[in-house]
Amino acid sequence: MHTEFSAIDRYLEASHFTTDPKMDFHLDQKVPQNKHFQGTEDLIFSDIVSEGQFSCSVNSFMDNMGEFPPQPQTVVPVMGNPQEFQNPVSPKRFIDMDSHHESSDQELSLYDPNFVVKTEKVYVPCSMSSTSNIPNLPNFCSINSEPYVQPVKSEPYAESISCGDQFGNSDIGSAVVMALKNEINQICRILVISLDPRSWSESDVMKWMEWHGNQFQASYGVSEAFRMTGEQLCRLSSDNFKRRSPEAGANLYAQLDVWKNACSLPNPQIKPVMPEYFFPAPAPSDSYIPVASSPSPSTTSDESSQCSSPVSLPSDEETVTTPTYHNNVSSGKQTIHLWEFLKELLLQPDNYSGCIKWVSRSDGIFKIEDSSRVARLWGKRKNRPAMNYDKLSRSIRQYYKKGIIKKTEHSKRLVYQFCQPYL
DNA sequence: CACCAGGAAGGTC
DNA sequence: GACCTTCCTGGTG
Numbered sequence: 001m002h003t004e005f006s007a008i009d010r011y012l013e014a015s016h017f018t019t020d021p022k023m024d025f026h027l028d029q030k031v032p033q034n035k036h037f038q039g040t041e042d043l044i045f046s047d048i049v050s051e052g053q054f055s056c057s058v059n060s061f062m063d064n065m066g067e068f069p070p071q072p073q074t075v076v077p078v079m080g081n082p083q084e085f086q087n088p089v090s091p092k093r094f095i096d097m098d099s100h101h102e103s104s105d106q107e108l109s110l111y112d113p114n115f116v117v118k119t120e121k122v123y124v125p126c127s128m129s130s131t132s133n134i135p136n137l138p139n140f141c142s143i144n145s146e147p148y149v150q151p152v153k154s155e156p157y158a159e160s161i162s163c164g165d166q167f168g169n170s171d172i173g174s175a176v177v178m179a180l181k182n183e184i185n186q187i188c189r190i191l192v193i194s195l196d197p198r199s200w201s202e203s204d205v206m207k208w209m210e211w212h213g214n215q216f217q218a219s220y221g222v223s224e225a226f227r228m229t230g231e232q233l234c235r236l237s238s239d240n241f242k243r244r245s246p247e248a249g250a251n252l253y254a255q256l257d258v259w260k261n262a263c264s265l266p267n268p269q270i271k272p273v274m275p276e277y278f279f280p281a282p283a284p285s286d287s288y289i290p291v292a293s294s295p296s297p298s299t300t301s302d303e304s305s306q307c308s309s310p311v312s313l314p315s316d317e318e319t320v321t322t323p324t325y326h327n328n329v330s331s332g333k334q335t336i337h338l339w340e341f342l343k344e345l346l347l348q349p350d351n352y353s354g355c356i357k358w359v360s361r362s363d364g365i366f367k368i369e370d371s372s373r374v375a376r377l378w379g380k381r382k383n384r385p386a387m388n389y390d391k392l393s394r395s396i397r398q399y400y401k402k403g404i405i406k407k408t409e410h411s412k413r414l415v416y417q418f419c420q421p422y423l
Numbered sequence: 424c425a426c427c428a429g430g431a432a433g434g435t436c
Numbered sequence: 437g438a439c440c441t442t443c444c445t446g447g448t449g
Contacts (some may be wrong), residue, residue, distance in 0.1 A: 387441080390442095394428090395441075400429095
């Protein structure tokens with residue numbers, strides 16, 4: 001510990017931290033699931049602290065410091081009294097809400113466990129309560145693009161990139177796919193596990209199980225029934241999951257499936273223009289392979305005239321179907337999932353707020369205002385002229401057990417909610 | 424009547 | 437096999 005302290009001292013000195021024993025605090029409270037903060041006005045330390053959520057000990061923070069590279073960088077204890085962390089020399093080296101406010105109007109999501117703080121063009125996922133009880137997880141994060149204490153296995157640390165620099169405006173759908181993969185990448189980095197569940201060790205599997213237990217506030221926790229390697233886990237059938245955990249097996253199986261699919265997700269085409277507010281999460285620089293977009297055929301639409309069309313957005317309801325999806329890169333076939341399609345519509349309020357809109361963007365709650373029109377649009381996209389809301393809603397209900405979409409806590413007609421990590 | 428929940432079978436990729 | 441699509445029964449307000 002003494003040898004580590006010398007590194008810590010250098011580190012703290014470089015970062016203008018203090019070793020003031022007042023830093024030795026411990027918070028262990030809970031914050032409501034899916035708590036979100038919109039903009040700087042909501043993101044106040046006192047709120048965060050009072051809301052809890054964070055379980056952080058500066059002792060553990062300092063324990064990890066010795067493993068950091070010796071060069072100066074900014075380290076942010078996950079939470080505490082901001083005054084005690086006040087940096088007299090360079091206050092902006094801490095979580096800088098003003099900087100965030102200036103650089104982005106996108107929301108900060110503080111939900112468990114992917115609290116993402118953006119400073120300038122750097123996103124910082126912080127460890128949260130759900131990870132604090134997982135061994136070897138760092139209880140701090142750094143505001144730069146350096147690796148965590150334990151770099152993610154088999155996965156290069158994704159550089160933080162301004163999403164607004166990457167996507168063409170016709171690639172909203174691929175952006176959604178990328179955002180999903182980003183979320184999973186972030187969780188993997190936080191859990192310090194590989195993106196590919198097949199390469200997980202037994203302890204990796206346990207971390208993932210534990211994360212899901214926290215994420216869904218489920219009572220099942222980490223079941224001994226799933227004590228196995230990732231490869232073995234991936235070989236389990238849905239029935240086997242259910243047998244091992246009748247209450248959570250189906251959900252875990254579906255979530256694992258999401259993980260497995262994320263590994264094989266293709267790289268959306270990278271083009272400039274896409275506004276940042278489409279992306280609540282950082283874009284990984286790893287493993288994405290650019291592919292060419294494939295425009296859908298342009299046909300007339302009885303509803304196209306209803307749509308005002310910003311230059312960068314589809315001019316009618318047929319062209320909303322143009323983002324690049326290649327679930328199979330080699331074959332180049334296009335597919336789109338219903339939830340992705342719904343997000344596309346939601347991301348274009350100028351065009352589609354009349355038929356679908358956010359009730360609470362931060363919570364992922366949306367309302368279908370015109371069910372028949374949404375169904376018609378979906379039918380056009382999938383070339384299913386007989387599509388109606390009855391069928392579309394059946395497809396939505398298929399998402400319940402997959403943990404992609406759910407009904408809101410107080411079920412309301414035509415109101416649904418995206419689950420994590422699909423927000 | 425519109426919406427909701429979920430089983431079952433079938434189609435497409 | 438995943439992801440719907442289609443059809444269905446039954447329920448709610």
